[in-house]
Amino acid sequence: MNAITLLVELQNMDMRSDENTVLRAATEKSLADTADLNAARAVFAQSDTRTTELKAQLRSLELETQGLAEKIKQVNERLYSGRITNAKELAGLNQDEKMLQRRKRELEDHELALMEQIEAADNLAAAKRAALETISAQTNARHDKDRAALLALDALDAALAHKRAGLRAQLDANTLRVYDTLRVTKKGRAVAPMKNSSCSACGFAVPSGLASRLKTRSELVYCVNCERILAPSGSRCPCWTIPPKPTRRRKTRSCWR
Ligand SMILES: [Zn+2]
Known part of the structure; x- marks a missing residue:
């Protein structure tokens, strides 16, 4: 292969490698992203905490109600024991019993209201738990996919590195220096097929003299406008040279066909 053909192939590999780097960064970011899962966990924890708090309030009320029932029982025992004959004392006990009964009814009403709140909170917590499980499964599936994509990228990068090294070994040091410099200064695209x-990079019409020199492929010819190395038209675009062999052709951002 002559130098220009080698450079086109090398650039194809390098551009694909650049794309892999971008893809790897996006995949790693996706793998580290657990924002949805964290948000779902926080929402579930909040509803779960609310349910726990309501149940604790209910237990406290139930204990208080039990205490009142015990007191009412004691007051009634004294009232109807026959041991108390003092009318004033009896009236006082009667009053106490009524007050305790009133307070007990208030607590029982409160308990009923709390039970309704607990039922609603339980339903909400169950819905949030189901949502959390769904998001957790989705996140795990996405992360599995990301890990598989990273493994595929590792294999692809290794294949690209091997091919690039083979191509570079066939080019002389000066040509590689020019190519590497242009890759840096021209945003990764040192070679521009016509x-x-x-x-194809800047759209500048190539003078016929330059085009003729390019056909001989005996020297590097540069675009007079963007200063990239020109390659003959029909040179393979990166979308044609993706290793391993793609199942279908893929248009890339830098496709020149
Ligand atoms: Zn140009």
Whole structure:
């Protein structure tokens, strides 16, 4: 292969490698992203805490009600024991019994209201738990997919590195220096195949003299406008050279076809 063909192939590999780097960063970000899961956990924890608090309030009320029932029982025992004959004392006990009964009814009403609140809170917590389980399963599935994608990227990067090293070994140091410099200064695209007699990178019409020199492939020819290395039209675009062999052709951001 002549230098320009090698450079086109090398750039295809390098551009694919650049895309992999972007893809890897996005995949790693997705793998680290648990925002939805954390939010669902927080929502469930909040509803679960609310249910626990309401149940604790109910237990407290039930204990208080039991205490009142015990007191009422004691007052009634004294009232109807026959031991108390003092009318004033009896009237006082009667009054106490009525007051205790009133308070007990208030507590029981409160208990009923709390039970309704607990039922609603339980239902809400169950719904939030179901939502959490769904999001958890979705997150796990996404992370499994991300891990598989990273493994595939590792394999692809290794294949690309091997191919790139093989191509670079066939190019002389000066050509590689020019190519590497242009890759840095021209946003990763050092070589621009011609398209319809123009530079495919900047669209500048290539003078016929330059185009003729390019056909001989004996020297590097540069676009007079963007200064990239020109390659003959029909040079393979990265979308044609994805290793391993793609199941279908893929248009890339930098596709020049
Ligand atoms: Zn150009």
